[in-house]
Amino acid sequence: MKEFMMIFSGADYADLGLSPEELQNRMGKWFAWSNKMEQAGILKSGNALHSQMRRIVGENRTVTDLTSAEVKEIVGGYYIVDAKDFDQMQEIAQDFPDFDLGGTVEIREVMVFDN
Amino acid sequence: MEEKLIDHLFRHHSGKMVSVLTRIFGLQHLELIEDAVQDTFVKASLAWRKQLPDKPEAWLTAAAKNRVLDIFRKLKTEQKHLPNLQQGVGAIAIHELFLDTEIADAQLRMIFVACHPALDPRDRISFALKTVSGFSIREISSALLTKEDTIRKRLSRARNAIKKSDLKFHIPLGKELPDRLESVMEVLYLIFNEGFHSNKEDRLVQEELCVEAMRLCRMLLQNEHTRTSAGYALYALMAFHSARLDTKTNSENELLDLKNQDRTKWHFPLVELGNTMMNKAVQDPVFSSYHYEAAIAAEHLKARSFENTDWEKILHWYQCLYELQPMPTHLLTMAVVCMQNKDYKQASNYLEQISPEDLAQRAYLYYGAMADFHTAENNIDKALEFLDLALDSVTNTLEREYLQKKRAVLASYPH
Numbered sequence: 001m002k003e004f005m006m007i008f009s010g011a012d013y014a015d016l017g018l019s020p021e022e023l024q025n026r027m028g029k030w031f032a033w034s035n036k037m038e039q040a041g042i043l044k045s046g047n048a049l050h051s052q053m054r055r056i057v058g059e060n061r062t063v064t065d066l067t068s069a070e071v072k073e074i075v076g077g078y079y080i081v082d083a084k085d086f087d088q089m090q091e092i093a094q095d096f097p098d099f100d101l102g103g104t105v106e107i108r109e110v111m112v113f114d115n
Numbered sequence: 116m117e118e119k120l121i122d123h124l125f126r127h128h129s130g131k132m133v134s135v136l137t138r139i140f141g142l143q144h145l146e147l148i149e150d151a152v153q154d155t156f157v158k159a160s161l162a163w164r165k166q167l168p169d170k171p172e173a174w175l176t177a178a179a180k181n182r183v184l185d186i187f188r189k190l191k192t193e194q195k196h197l198p199n200l201q202q203g204v205g206a207i208a209i210h211e212l213f214l215d216t217e218i219a220d221a222q223l224r225m226i227f228v229a230c231h232p233a234l235d236p237r238d239r240i241s242f243a244l245k246t247v248s249g250f251s252i253r254e255i256s257s258a259l260l261t262k263e264d265t266i267r268k269r270l271s272r273a274r275n276a277i278k279k280s281d282l283k284f285h286i287p288l289g290k291e292l293p294d295r296l297e298s299v300m301e302v303l304y305l306i307f308n309e310g311f312h313s314n315k316e317d318r319l320v321q322e323e324l325c326v327e328a329m330r331l332c333r334m335l336l337q338n339e340h341t342r343t344s345a346g347y348a349l350y351a352l353m354a355f356h357s358a359r360l361d362t363k364t365n366s367e368n369e370l371l372d373l374k375n376q377d378r379t380k381w382h383f384p385l386v387e388l389g390n391t392m393m394n395k396a397v398q399d400p401v402f403s404s405y406h407y408e409a410a411i412a413a414e415h416l417k418a419r420s421f422e423n424t425d426w427e428k429i430l431h432w433y434q435c436l437y438e439l440q441p442m443p444t445h446l447l448t449m450a451v452v453c454m455q456n457k458d459y460k461q462a463s464n465y466l467e468q469i470s471p472e473d474l475a476q477r478a479y480l481y482y483g484a485m486a487d488f489h490t491a492e493n494n495i496d497k498a499l500e501f502l503d504l505a506l507d508s509v510t511n512t513l514e515r516e517y518l519q520k521k522r523a524v525l526a527s528y529p530h
Binding site: 013014017018019020021022023024026027028030031034046048076077 | 123125126128154167250252
C-alpha cells in the first residue's frame with residue numbers, strides 16, 4: 001500500500017451562488033464518499049480549507065492577501081488515502097462530487113524515505 | 116449520528132432563519148441577512164463533509180444566532196442608527212425568537228410581506244420563493260420557466276416596493292386581515308398551479324413547487340389567526356391534485372388526460388388528507404372558489420373510471436364557481452363537461468359565449484374543445500380546421516404533441 005494525496009481545486013462554493021438545496025445535496029455526496037472510503041479503511045485524513053489566502057512570494061517575500069474571487073482556481077481541500085497505485089486512486093476519485101462544477105482532482109503520491 | 120439529513124433541511128432552514136433575522140433587524144436589512152444566512156449553509160456544507168453534527172438543525176440555528184452578532188458588527192460600520200434590539204422585538208430575548216413557535220410566527224410575517232398588495236402580483240411569487248422558501252434565483256427561474264434575469268429584476272422590484280411602502284413585518288390583524296389573507300392564498304394557489312400545470316422535461320423542480328405551496332398553506336392553517344375555511348379548502352384542493360401528480364405523464368413524458376391516467380397509481384393517502392381538510396372546510400357555510408375547485412377535484416377522484424365520472428355534479432360545482440368568478444375559462448370547461456355528458460346542445464350554448472381572444476395564450480384549449488365538439492357532431496372537416504387553429508396557437512411542447520396525435524387519429528377517420 002502507498003499513500004496518496006487527492007487535492008481538490010475549482011471555484012469556491014461561496015462564489016458559485018449555489019442554493020441551500022444544492023449545497024445540501026452536494027454535502028450529502030461528499031459525506032457518502034468519505035463514508036465509503038472510511039468503511040473501506042483507506043481514508044487517512046483530510047480537510048476542507050477556508051478560501052481566504054495569504055501568499056508570500058519571492059526573494060522579497062512579497063505578501064498578498066487574496067480572496068477566492070481574485071483567484072481562478074482555488075485549492076478547497078485534500079484527502080490522504082491508502083491505495084495500491086495511481087489506477088486504483090483514479091477509481092477512487094470517480095466519486096469526487098464537484099466534477100460538474102468544473103472541479104479538479106489532482107492525485108499525488110506521498111513520498112516515503114527509506115533509511 | 117444521523118446517517119442522512121432530512122430532505123430539504125437547508126432550504127427550509129434558510130427560509131426560517133431569514134425570517135427570524137428579519138424580525139430582529141428589520142426588512143430594510145433583508146439583503147444583508149440573506150447573504151449572512153447563505154454563508155451559513157456554505158460553511159455547513161464544508162464542515163459536514165466527513166461528519167454530520169449530532170443535531171444538524173441545532174447547529175444551523177446556533178450558526179444563525181452567531182450571524183446576529185456578525186450582522187450587528189457589519190451594521191455598526193455602515194450606520195450610526197442601529198436597530199434597537201430591546202425596542203424592536205419588545206421584551207422578548209433574542210434566543211427566544213429562535214424557539215419553534217416564534218420561528219413559525221416570523222415565517223408567517225414574511226409570507227404576508229411577500230404577498231402584500233404593494234408588490235406587483237408577478238413579483239410576489241418570486242419573492243416568496245426566494246425569502247420564505249429558500250429557492251435560489253436559478254431554481255426559481257427553472258421552476259417558473261422564466262429567465263434568471265427576469266427573476267432578478269422581479270426580486271429587486273419587490274425589495275424596492277417593500278422599502279418604498281415601508282412595509283411592516285407583522286401578521287395583519289382585524290379588518291385588514293381578510294383581504295391580506297386572500298392575497299396570500301392567491302399566491303400559494305398560483306405557486307401550486309405553476310408546479311401542477313406547467314409541463315417540462317424535468318418535472319422534479321415543478322413538483323417541488325407543489326410541495327412548497329402545500330407547506331406554506333399548512334403554516335397558515337397552523338396559526339389560529341390565519342386559519343380559515345377557505346384555507347382548508349385550498350389545502351384540500353392541493354392535496355387532491357397532488358394525488359394524481361405522478362400520473363399526469365407516462366414514462367415517455369407524454370401528457371395523459373384524465374381519461375388515460377392510471378387511476379390505480381393515484382396516491383390515496385393524499386386523497387384522504389384532502390377529504391379530512393375538506394370536512395373542516397365545509398364547517399363554515401360560506402364557500403370560496405377553493406371549496407368549489409376542491410369539490411370538482413374530489414369528484415374526479417371519486418370516479419372508479421373516467422366513464423363513471425359524475426359529470427352532472429361536476430357541472431353543478433362549475434356553475435357555482437362561475438357565479439363567484441365569471442371567467443371565460445370556466446365557460447370553456449363547462450362546455451367540455453357537457454360534451455363528456457353528451458349534452459351537445461348545452462355545450463354549444465357555453466361555447467357560443469366565448470371568444471377565443473378572451474383566453475389569450477389559452478385560446479388553443481378553446482380550439483381543441485371546438486374540435487371535440489365537431490368531432491362529436493361528425494363534422495370531421497370542421498374539427499380538423501379547429502385542431503389546426505389549436506396547433507397554431509399552442510406553445511407548450513407536450514401539449515402540442517398531444518394535439519398532433521389527436522389530429523393524426525382524426526385525419527384517419529372517413530370524412
